Amino acid sequence: MSQVSLPPSQANSDTAPIAGADSSTLDISDYLREEAGTAADPAAPSPSPQGFWALALGAVGVVYGDIGTSPIYTFREALRPAMRDGDLSRAEVLGLLSLIFWALILIVTLKYVLFLLRVDNRGEGGILALYTMVRLALGRRSVPVLLLAIAGAALFIGDAAITPAISVMSAVEGIEIFMPGLAPWVVPVTLVILTLLFFAQSHGTARISAGFGPVTALWFLTLAGLGLWHIRAAPEVLAALDPVWAFEFLREHAGLSFVVLGAVFLAVTGAEALYADLGHFGRRPIVLAWFGLIFPALVLNYLGQGALVLRSPAAIDNPLFAMVPRPALPWFIALATAATVIAAQAVITGAFSMIRASVQLGLLPRMRILHTAPGNHGQIYVPAVNWALLALVCVIVIGFGSSERMAAAYGISVTGTMVITSLLAIFYILLSRRLPRLPALALAGSILSVEGVFLSSNLSKIGDGGFIPLMIAGALGLAMGAWWRGTQKLLFRAHQSSTDLTTFVKMMETSSVNRVPGTAFFLTADPAAAPATLMHNIKFNGVVHEQTIILTVEPLRVPTVPEAERVSWQPLGGPFSLLTIRFGFMETPRIVSALPRARAMGLKIDVMRTIFFVARRRPVIRPGGGPMRLLDRLHIFLHGFSLDPSEYFLLPRERVIELGERISL
Structure with a gap:
């Protein structure tokens, strides 16, 4: 099983956080x-x-x-x-x-x-x-x-x-x-x-x-x-x-x-x-x-x-x-x-x-x-x-x-x-x-x-x-x-084409992109990078919501997470903030159930007036051969049975926007 070098933010993890991607x-x-x-x-x-x-x-x-x-x-x-x-x-x-x-x-x-x-x-x-x-x-x-x-x-x-x-x-x-x-x-x-x-x-x-x-x-x-x-x-x-x-x-x-x-x-x-x-x-x-x-x-x-x-x-x-x-x-x-x-x-x-x-x-x-x-x-x-x-x-x-x-x-x-x-x-x-x-x-x-x-x-x-x-x-x-191997490769490929989140926030300070009312959550597997869904929304729709929340769900290597450790929130500047929700490996990752904890920390959100942007990543095979390609094909086969993020995280489907993305293994 070949190893994949991950960026520093993920180098010590067996898998990256689950959030809108298979991770x-x-x-x-x-x-x-x-x-x-x-x-x-x-x-x-x-x-x-x-x-x-x-x-x-x-x-x-x-x-x-x-x-x-x-x-x-x-x-x-x-x-x-x-x-x-x-x-x-x-x-x-x-x-x-x-x-x-x-x-x-x-x-x-x-x-x-x-x-x-x-x-x-x-x-x-x-x-x-x-x-x-x-x-x-x-x-x-x-x-x-x-x-x-x-x-x-x-x-x-x-x-x-x-x-x-x-x-x-x-x-x-x-x-x-x-x-x-x-x-x-x-x-x-x-x-x-x-x-x-x-x-x-x-x-x-x-x-x-x-x-x-x-x-x-x-x-x-x-x-x-x-x-x-x-x-x-x-x-x-x-x-x-x-x-x-x-x-x-x-x-x-x-x-x-x-x-x-x-x-x-x-x-x-x-x-x-x-x-x-x-x-x-x-x-x-x-x-x-x-x-x-x-x-x-x-x-x-x-x-x-x-x-x-x-x-x-x-x-x-x-x-x-x-x-x-x-x-x-x-x-x-x-x-x-x-x-x-x-x-x-x-x-x-x-x-x-x-x-x-x-x-x-x-x-x-x-x-x-x-x-x-x-x-x-x-x-x-x-x-x-x-x-x-x-x-x-x-x-x-x-x-x-x-x-x-x-x-x-x-x-x-x-x-x-x-x-x-x-x-x-x-x-x-x-x-x-x-x-x-x-x-x-x-x-x-x-x-x-x-x-x-x-x-x-x-x-x-x-x-x-x-x-x-x-x-x-x-x-x-x-x-x-x-x-596991395919997930690691997908994360690495996605990180290669991503933009650093801190750099992105600074760029947006002088941007003329229109701001629209409302709250938008952008689920991401890499909290250090600007979500691809956010970049696509700006590129094709030309807008940023007045409250734009980068959301990362982190399944931890503990069975259950104490409520005091469930949520952390960090303002990034302008309309942007970073919200992290943590679940243990014996818990069901229901995002909406953790949002009241975020509100108690000062994040003003109304779940009934929010939009969740999630990525639907579709892995494809790169040209080439070798025995490891069989594992890649097996990963793609299994990917067809994977629940989409909105179902897995039990998001309100009427407020979910999914954006597709093809990534080569």
């Missing part, structure tokens, strides 16, 4: 010189005890929905490779259980719950939030770090295409145990449930989400109860908590272990949601939910499945559903289906949030992003992503036909995302002073080595369908890279 994000003043990743404001009021417990219950449903459905298929898939050598021995069952238990300890508990939840970007988590922290701590652009972030975000979306499919199908397959004759209906029922789920997204999930916590809590309590019931019948299974059994299994089954570890990793899929949903619930509720309910329930259930298999090897086909007394099986299947739908919903919501952050950081074209719950910035709906995911999920369900075959393809994208998160965390530890360097590096390095083993094991699944999430992630990553 994003610029470092600004002392606000961004402050170290990223500072904890939430210590002066902020703590939630009430009732609010805290409500957050903890909400975290049970949203944060842990995905990892909570892992017991449906994890132990089953880990047992099957071991069965290839014949009957399972007691040592093999205990070894597999020990591997699952210590994977939960190392990956989920140590890495995510105890370590990464403390590495937040103003209260927000997730791989893109971590990237922005590394970028700001570094203080300059780093293409390798940017590529890591792109790969992590793309792999996350690749996982979002397969998680709903395997979660829901694994629950629906419980029907086969209760009524084997219904087996042909598993795929159609799964498709119906998933289709209804995706169609419901446009209506918002605020009301449904209110029941997520209680339903998922009941699911975990049921898992724990079933586990305790079967452990009582075979208490020797508790020996699996000793890591010696895990090491012995790996030593005695060196050839088989590589395959088994890929299945063991399924126990920790969904752990990335712990970090990604940090901003929605806060660290303490997530930690309390993990240690108070989720972790004990998961461990008890896995041990209970192991106890059942020790007593009844025939239960290996589906140990979780075999744990349930037959009269209670229909109820349990219904509960499992509800839990998997909740898990799928959490993944879909996470995909929406990831796409929004990618758009705000300039990694994807502007898309239509709708809010479905007033006052809750996390409740969003992205139509294009929703329908694309539905199509992919349906193809995966039909193509694989069973959760067993799907499990062979599951885990690669999740492991890749986790490895990239660990790499970015190590970079942040090295660059920042926020964490004790040596202990943090030792922990992160150890976990990275374990994840590297899991990644190597999962890569062996590529031939069994693992290439599908990788293809999805690869296509998205290529699109993100092409969009």
